[in-house]
Amino acid sequence: MMPVRPAPASEQPEPGTQLLHELAHCRAGDKGDTSILSLFAYRADDFPLLVERVTAEAVAAHLEHIVHGEVRRHVLPKLCALQFTCEHALGSGVTTSLALDTHGKALSFALLAMPIEPLETR
């Protein structure tokens, strides 16, 4: 696994918390100013955890610096996938954005940086 730098002491995650990066893979796409994040559980057994933890609200909170519009989620059980459409995520759109990553191609790994608490601890 890719080493992940430890969080500062004040933000140390709860014991048992995993990074989404360990549980799922993701690809980002774009349409206009909308970023589309496709998230897939590595293991079917982890899919219920993702459905529970990686909600539209949780993603909107995690990506608050990037996504300035609504986040919607589609659940695709046959694919063990969650599809997020994030509006106003690309600084006015690929063609006019001032961002370095105009397409938001690298946002997939912003989502994968999300900490995920295990189901039992809540």
Add this chain to the structure above:
Amino acid sequence: MPRHKTIRIGCGAGFQGDRIDPAVILAAQGRLDWLVLECLAERTVATAQLRRLADPGQGHDPLLRARMTALLPLLERSRCRLISNLGAANPISAGRKVVEIAAELGLSLKVAVVIGDDVLDRLDPDTPTLETGQPVREFGMPISANAYLGIDAILPAIATGADVIITGRVADPSLFLAPMIHAFGWPIDDPTLLARGTVIGHLLECAGQLTGGYFADPGLKDVRDLAHLGFPYCDVGADGNGTLGKVAGTGGMITLRTVKEQLLYEVTDPTAYITPDVIVDFGTVDLIDLGEDRIRVENADGLSRTGTLKVSVGYRAGFIGEGEISYAGPNARARAEVAGAVLHERLHHDLPDLRIDLIGIDSIHRTDFGHGPDPYEVRVRAAASGATRELADRVGLEVEALYTNGPAGGGGARRFITERIGIVSTLMPREDVRSSVVRLSTDRAPGPVVPGAAQ
């Protein structure tokens, strides 16, 4: 009765600048019936239109000559036909160039060109955009307006028997679906068959993104021989189900994971993916791993097409000025922050959308999620838009001025300026869009235009 049991369609390009050698391998060794080159992103036609305005013989894919020189000699030998949207803003010129290159290579070839996607002359400036609902005219002077054509525009070109079919803007999956309909005689109002073919087209259209490209994450998702990534094909049956594969010995891989990532790629609503041909529900798709880089795609379903076509409108949106400079070693981040503050102070009054990024810290995600110590080196990036080239260029000039006027130890300054082309989308009734086919050949003068129908 279906005329074929299965046909094999390969994808030899997934964007305008894509590699050529994987397409050569597909054409030479892939035993393809059809090779598709998908070369148009959202903005490509608008930037191509600017090149056409500057030179009426341009406006097609800049790599057309290189692609055709490499691929045309292989088509006849492989009995494979080629279909591509590399006509961009000037499909007729692209078709003529293909004929010209074929003649230079001593090949005898027929080309069919699909035209009619250019609808700039009938774009209503008061029509609302899909993005914001504001009318098109509020964004700026349109320089291009192209309807996404579908199978009904491409099928007459295939029916001419041409070896090479060139289009401008068409929906990417339609490039793949049209050869299936031609081969199997599918009724064009059967949403199940059209949905199945569209899913396969959607999976293939980004070429290497299906075979392990844009996928590797070392330790978690390893991809073998990424440097020699092979491009995909699909063996499609008369029932619209198919098996994905790639040429043996090429790099990359086709697995359930690579296919799933591509299946949902850029799909805004997975239950209703709208193309000119059909509305697909991606939640219905079954993927079955057959091993050895073969994945079976089955059972997609969908609904009948809508009454409108999406139109992509390009407009001039001023200029973007950018500048970058690096700081490294002790206190690099603090020196970079001082540089950013200086740039902000000197530019933000005249360039109010000025954006300052610290590359290495927050340029991509706008935050580092509270992680990590400061990096050893930081690159400051400033960007702003300006109505004129001169105004936008002030960004780069101020960044360069940091050499002698900024904090200590700045190096590697770069300055960029780009004309900005914006894109918005709108819908147009099908009956307002008419396509037709122009036939070209190395053997004779251009043939008559095949009259088109409303879309």
